[in-house]
Every structure is written in C-alpha cells, then in structure tokens.
Amino acid sequence: MKIPRKKFQATVPSVAMGDIAFNLLIFFVILARAQDDSHIKWEPASTPKVEQVKSIGVSVVVDIDSKLYLNGQEIGESQLSAAIEKLLGNAPAGKRSVLLKVHRNTTALRFEPVIEAVSQAGGDLVHILEEKSLQPKK
Amino acid sequence: MKLRRNNNFLIEPASAATGDIAFNLIVFFLVCASTQPDSGRKQILPRSENQQQKQTEQIQNLEVSLDRNSVSINTEKIPLTDFPSRIKRKLQGKAKPEDRIVVVKSTKDVPYHHWIAITGAIEDGGGIITLQLEEERSIQVP
Known part of the structure; x- marks a missing residue:
C-alpha cells in the first residue's frame, strides 16, 4: 500500500509587502525631492500684476542666505550660464523659459549677475512673484 | 461532560492590499505637491553679448538709476509713487523699439523687491529694459 506524501502549500508571505512598498516609495520620493527646489527657503517679491507660468525644466533660486541653486542643486555664479545653456540645449524659442526665484531682500550685487547669466x-x-496683497510686507 | 467550542480564531486583516494603499496615498500627495502653480512675470532682456555693440546707441536712451530707496530718471530724482506715470510719459510717442530702451543702473544694495517694482513700471509703460552692470576688473598692484 502506498502512503501518499503530504503536500505542503508554499505561499509567499504577504505581510511585509506593504512595508517594502512603502519604504521603496519613500526612497524614490526623497530622491525626487533632491532634484526640485521645494526644500529651498525664499520669499517672493510682490507685484500688482502676475500671470500664471508653466514650470518648465530650468529653475534658478537665490535663497534667504543668498545661496544660488540651479534645479535644486547648489551652484557657483561662474558656472551658472554654461549649466543653463546645457540644460536648455537646442530648445526652440518659447520653450527656453528659466524660472527665477529670488528672495525679496536679496541685493543687486547678488541677483544682477544671475539675471545676466x-x-x-x-x-x-x-x-x-506673488500678487501684491493690500497690506505691504515689512 | 460539556465540550467547549473553540471560538478563539485569529482574525487578521488582509494585508495584501496594504502596498497598493500606501502607493496610492503617496502618489496622491506627490501629485498635490507638484501641481503648485507658479505665478510671475516674463521679462525680455537683450542678450548681454549684444549690449556692447549697442553701447554707443544707449547714450541717448532713458537712464533709470536705482538706489536702495530712491529712483531717478536721467539723474532727476523722482518720488516712488510718481515713477510709473513719469516713465510712461517719457516713453509716450516712441514707436521704435530701439527708442524705448531704458537702461537700468542699480547700486549694489538695491533690494530685489524694489528692483522688481521699478522694472515692472518701466515694462508697463512700454519700455524695454537693459541692465548696465559694473564690470569686475582685477588690477595687479606691483
């Protein structure tokens, strides 16, 4: 008489799947945040009239401490022009927008060379810029 | 003899979908964070390479000088509140783009919010902004 061997069911444990997916996503979120400029501290200047602008590839930020960033990465003033040129490549006119985010109290000594670059x-x-509110900022 | 029924079943919530839920939540927050609309103002500046060629022509253009708290048009000091109307008047009747060029000179300590207010007024008045920057020169001292 043959005794049939007991069959074991092999299943992949799915309890940890949530944690794995969560950790993976956190990793990619942090990686993505390092490439944008949302972590940089700056206050926009205000103006009466503003228009909506599409955020395209290149953004330059001068933060509260007058540090210069290109797409979220700190960069030197002397390298800025070449780096922007490289990022813009052969983009046609109209698609060569560079978003300039300068902290409102930055002095001309710092922001004018950036504009020139x-x-x-x-x-x-x-x-x-932000739309001017009724109460002016000090 | 009473037999006790075993009612202590281990109730475990289904964990297979946790990954999907976490993924959807994070995608939702990412999308929310990345769609912050930017508002601002476009500014057309002539390429700085061409500025040297036009330097001789710029002599006759309007010149706006900016200090930390004041502004002057062709060395005449103007109250900040009057500036938009004054620059508009000066640019009136100038049809050619080359006549509407306004050279903006700023001292080192001019804050960005002041610069934006003045250049905005120039552009609203129909002017074309050109920046005049001080060049850095290194001098060797013997």
Whole structure:
C-alpha cells in the first residue's frame, strides 16, 4: 500500500509587502525631492500684476542666505550660464523659459549677475512673484 | 461532560492590499505637491553679448538709476509713487523699439523687491529694459 506524501502549500508571505512598498516609495520620493527646489527657503517679491507660468525644466533660486541653486542643486555664479545653456540645449524659442526665484531682500550685487547669466545662456527670464496683497510686507 | 467550542480564531486583516494603499496615498500627495502653480512675470532682456555693440546707441536712451530707496530718471530724482506715470510719459510717442530702451543702473544694495517694482513700471509703460552692470576688473598692484 502506498502512503501518499503530504503536500505542503508554499505561499509567499504577504505581510511585509506593504512595508517594502512603502519604504521603496519613500526612497524614490526623497530622491525626487533632491532634484526640485521645494526644500529651498525664499520669499517672493510682490507685484500688482502676475500671470500664471508653466514650470518648465530650468529653475534658478537665490535663497534667504543668498545661496544660488540651479534645479535644486547648489551652484557657483561662474558656472551658472554654461549649466543653463546645457540644460536648455537646442530648445526652440518659447520653450527656453528659466524660472527665477529670488528672495525679496536679496541685493543687486547678488541677483544682477544671475539675471545676466540667464540672459547670456539665451534663456527667457520669468520672475516668480506673488500678487501684491493690500497690506505691504515689512 | 460539556465540550467547549473553540471560538478563539485569529482574525487578521488582509494585508495584501496594504502596498497598493500606501502607493496610492503617496502618489496622491506627490501629485498635490507638484501641481503648485507658479505665478510671475516674463521679462525680455537683450542678450548681454549684444549690449556692447549697442553701447554707443544707449547714450541717448532713458537712464533709470536705482538706489536702495530712491529712483531717478536721467539723474532727476523722482518720488516712488510718481515713477510709473513719469516713465510712461517719457516713453509716450516712441514707436521704435530701439527708442524705448531704458537702461537700468542699480547700486549694489538695491533690494530685489524694489528692483522688481521699478522694472515692472518701466515694462508697463512700454519700455524695454537693459541692465548696465559694473564690470569686475582685477588690477595687479606691483
């Protein structure tokens, strides 16, 4: 008489799947955040009239401590023009927008060379500003 | 003799979908974070390479000088509140783009919010902004 062997059911434990997926996603979120500029501290200047602008590839930020960033990465003033030119490549006119986010109290000594660098790279300058509120900021 | 029924079943919530739920939640928050609309103002500046060629022409253009708290048009100091109307008047009747060029000179300590207010007024008045920057020169001292 043959005694049939007991069959074991092999299943993949799915309890840890949630944690694995969560950790993977956190990893990719942090990786993505390092490439944008949402972690940089700056306050926009205000103006009475603003228009909505599409955020395209290149953004330049001068933060509260007058540090310069290109697409979220700190960069030197002397390298800025070449780096923007490289990012813009052969993009046609109208698609060469460079978003310029300058902290409202930054002085001309810091922001004018940045504007010059964008202009030198052939970028279309877009100042990111906020609409003027009734109570002026001090 | 009473037989006790075993009612202590281990109730475990289905964990297979946890990954999907976490994924959907994070995608939702990511999308929310990335769709913050930017608002601002476009500014057309002539490429700085061409500025040197036009330097001789710029002499006759309007010149706006900016200090930390003040502004002047062709060395005449103007109250900040009057500036938009004054620059508009000066640019009136100038049809050619080359006549509407306004050279903006700023001292080192001009804050960005002041610069934006003045350049905005120039553009609203129909002017084309050109920046005049001080060049850095290194001098060797013997």
